[in-house]
Amino acid sequence: MSEQPAPAPVPSAVPVSAPDTARAGAPAAAHNGSVLPADVAAALKRDGAGLVAAIVQQFDTNEVLMLGWMDDEALRRTMTTGRVTFYSRSRQEYWRKGDTSGHVQWVKSVALDCDGDALLVRVDQVGAACHTGTRTCFDGRGLSVVAGEASVTGNAS
Amino acid sequence: MSEQPAPAPVPSAVPVSAPDTARAGAPAAAHNGSVLPADVAAALKRDGAGLVAAIVQQFDTNEVLMLGWMDDEALRRTMTTGRVTFYSRSRQEYWRKGDTSGHVQWVKSVALDCDGDALLVRVDQVGAACHTGTRTCFDGRGLSVVAGEASVTGNAS
Numbered sequence: 001m002s003e004q005p006a007p008a009p010v011p012s013a014v015p016v017s018a019p020d021t022a023r024a025g026a027p028a029a030a031h032n033g034s035v036l037p038a039d040v041a042a043a044l045k046r047d048g049a050g051l052v053a054a055i056v057q058q059f060d061t062n063e064v065l066m067l068g069w070m071d072d073e074a075l076r077r078t079m080t081t082g083r084v085t086f087y088s089r090s091r092q093e094y095w096r097k098g099d100t101s102g103h104v105q106w107v108k109s110v111a112l113d114c115d116g117d118a119l120l121v122r123v124d125q126v127g128a129a130c131h132t133g134t135r136t137c138f139d140g141r142g143l144s145v146v147a148g149e150a151s152v153t154g155n156a157s
Numbered sequence: 158m159s160e161q162p163a164p165a166p167v168p169s170a171v172p173v174s175a176p177d178t179a180r181a182g183a184p185a186a187a188h189n190g191s192v193l194p195a196d197v198a199a200a201l202k203r204d205g206a207g208l209v210a211a212i213v214q215q216f217d218t219n220e221v222l223m224l225g226w227m228d229d230e231a232l233r234r235t236m237t238t239g240r241v242t243f244y245s246r247s248r249q250e251y252w253r254k255g256d257t258s259g260h261v262q263w264v265k266s267v268a269l270d271c272d273g274d275a276l277l278v279r280v281d282q283v284g285a286a287c288h289t290g291t292r293t294c295f296d297g298r299g300l301s302v303v304a305g306e307a308s309v310t311g312n313a314s
Contacts, residue, residue: 037300037301040300047204048205048206049205053210053224053275055212055221055224057221061219062218062219062220062221063219064212064214064219064221064277066270066275067210067212067270067274067275078302079300079301079302079303080302080303081303081305082303082304082305082306083305089274104307106304106305106306106307107302107303107304107305108304109299109300109302109304110299110300110302111295111298111299111300112295112298112300113223113224113294113295113298114287114288114289114291114294114298115294117224117246118210118223118224118294120221120295124306124307126307130271131271132271134271137270137271137272137275138268138269138270138277141268141269141270141271142266142267142268143194143197143236143266143267143268143269144194144236145235145236145237145264145266145267146236146237146238146239146264147239147263147264147265147266148238148239148240148263148264149239149263149281150261150263150281150283
C-alpha cells in the first residue's frame with residue numbers, strides 16, 4: 001500500500017556513498033528508512049549497526065550464491081530497482097552488485113523471515129557471484145565435519 | 158589436520174547454557190574457540206558479538222530453510238556432533254535445533270564463505286524448520302518488489 005514507485009536507476013558513474021553523505025540523484029527521503037513500506041520497516045530486526053543479513057539465492061536452481069548485508073535503504077533499493085544493493089560493513093558504503101564486475105543480480109523476489117533479521121533474495125545471477133570468480137561464495141570452501149543422520153546418531157542423542 | 162575427534166553428543170537432558178557458565182559434561186576447553194581447527198578459527202570474521210551468520214539449506218532440494226547465528230563453540234558443536242547448534246542472540250544461549258520441537262537438523266556439510274562472515278550449513282531437516290510451523294522461515298513472507306531482468310531494465314542502467 002505504501003509501496004514506492006521504482007525510481008530511476010542510479011547511473012553506474014555516480015559514486016554510491018555512505019548513507020550520511022550527499023548522493024547525487026538520490027532524493028533526501030532515500031536517507032530515511034521510512035520510505036520502506038511501514039509494515040516492512042516495522043518488521044525488520046536490525047543488528048547494532050542497523051543491518052539485516054541478506055541471503056542471495058539463484059531463483060531457478062536454488063543455489064545459495066552469497067550472503068550480504070542490508071540496511072533500510074539498501075533494502076528499499078533492492079525492492080524497487082530490480083537490482084540488488086548491499087551495504088558494505090567493511091567499506092561502510094552501498095554497493096550495487098555488478099556495477100564493477102558486470103556480475104549483476106536481477107531481483108526475482110524478496111522475503112523476510114519470521115523474526116525479521118534475515119532476507120531471502122532470489123535473483124538471476126549474471127556470471128560469478130563471488131568476487132574470487134567462483135559461481136558462489138561457498139564453492140570449494142567446505143569444512144571437515146562429522147555428518148549426522150537419524151539412523152546413525154539418533155540412538156545416541 | 159587439527160580436526161578434533163567427535164565428542165560424545167551432549168544428552169538432550171543436559172541444559173545448554175550460556176558460554177560463560179559451567180556446562181555439565183562439557184570440557185572446559187569447549188569454552189575456547191581454539192578447539193576449532195586453527196585455520197577455521199583464523200578465517201572467521203565475527204561481528205561485534207562474536208557471531209557469524211549461518212544459512213541453513215536442505216541438502217537435496219536446496220531450499221533455504223532459515224538463518225541462525227553461531228559463535229566458535231556453536232560451530233564446533235555443529236562440525237563435530239552431526240546436529241546443528243546455534244547461538245541465540247536474543248536469549249544469549251546455545252540452542253540445538255530440534256531439542257524442543259523434535260525438528261532436528263542433521264548436518265550434511267558446512268562451508269565458510271570467501272570473507273569468513275557466513276556459513277552455509279547443508280542439512281537434512283526433520284519436519285518444519287520454522288518455529289511457526291512452516292517448512293522454511295521465509296514461506297509466505299514475500300515482500301512486494303519490482304523484479305528486474307536484463308531485457309527489460311538493461312537499457313536503463
